[in-house]
Ligand SMILES: O=C(O)CC1=NCN=C1
């Protein structure tokens with residue numbers, strides 16, 4: 080019996096289904112299923128057929144992929160996409176070599192975005208984040224994690240989270256929300272960070288009741304929150320039923336990585352200074368390493384996270400943009416793929432696992448995103464590329480030809496007007 084589908088992608092050069100029963104861990108990240116000359120059938124927003132070119136299948140609409148690469152939509156598991164203002168004025172300070180933590184200490188950095196975010200209305204925050212999410216969609220990203228953390232007071236943290244919830248309900252991109260109230264110490268509490276953390280913990284009941292966030296995150300860093308303060312804070316969040324994330328060992332190696340693993344956090348992020356013990360603990364507990372090489376690049380650092388050791392030690396590694404107005408102002412996950420190849424020495428196969436299946440598991444969406452299989456959501460990207468090696472290889476541009484979200488074409492490559 081011939082199968083009829085709504086949309087058929089034919090003449091696919093290489094199809095990467097990324098099919099996997101769980102995250103790809105350690106050396107299994109080198110595995111990559113590549114189907115040559117495949118066809119992909121989509122019906123009612125789901126994958127209905129994965130086969131070869133001479134399959135018996137009819138369709139209401141056909142896209143001739145003309146030998147192009149086809150993959151699942153990319154997953155960006157670490158962004159600060161809801162924020163006010165911008166920090167281009169800090170570029171001069173960075174160029175003069177003023178360190179990130181010094182800019183923060185002087186009341187700039189995160190704290191300057193806090194001022195802009197507190198002033199912005201919900202509508203302004205919504206429109207601005209929606210613009211950035213639109214751009215991510217045009218770059219092939221179909222699922223995004225969005226953190227709060229530019230309020231540092233009850234009203235503004237809840238405002239950011241409510242904006243994220245509205246975006247999840249209205250924007251075509253799928254959003255996963257994280258509460259990062261513990262992102263920096265506001266000026267009002269600079270002598271009493273513990274009191275500030277208590278005030279942020281007091282928001283958890285409301286956040287849980289309004290379903291405003293699934294994860295709780297904290298910035299464990301010199302001049303921000305100590306490992307001990309972070310451990311206590313995250314334990315209380317875990318006790319209230321939240322899954323955990325942490326900004327760990329980004330700039331100074333404080334040991335946040337092993338603390339995150341000991342709490343069985345879903346992910347530990349940045350990890351530039353992760354110790355051997357920290358890497359061992361990640362492998363032991365299955366806490367996913369979310370690496371952010373774009374941030375290391377943008378901060379002008381030469382020491383990158385030890386991805387090769389992590390993979391060889393059996394850690395599950397994923398990649399993200401860390402999109403934010405200060406340390407990584409880019410929505411382009413394809414660029415992060417190139418930086419990961421060049422500076423994390425990750426192979427193309429590892430990189431593709433890191434921006435799809437592993438990224439999905441890092442935000443609790445392993446069953447919904449990051450792979451193409453029968454019955455799963457049809458979030459698909461057709462790339463202007465002949466094979467999967469090409470995307471990390473050809474850097475800094477947007478290789479997207481077409482993006483399909485929930486079975487519908489939402490992005491077609493910009494055409495040049497004759
Ligand atoms: O600088 C920012 O706005 C985002 C950031 N938080 C922790 N590291 C970078």
Ligand SMILES: [Zn+2]
Nearest residue numbers: 157159326401
């Ligand atoms: Zn971040």
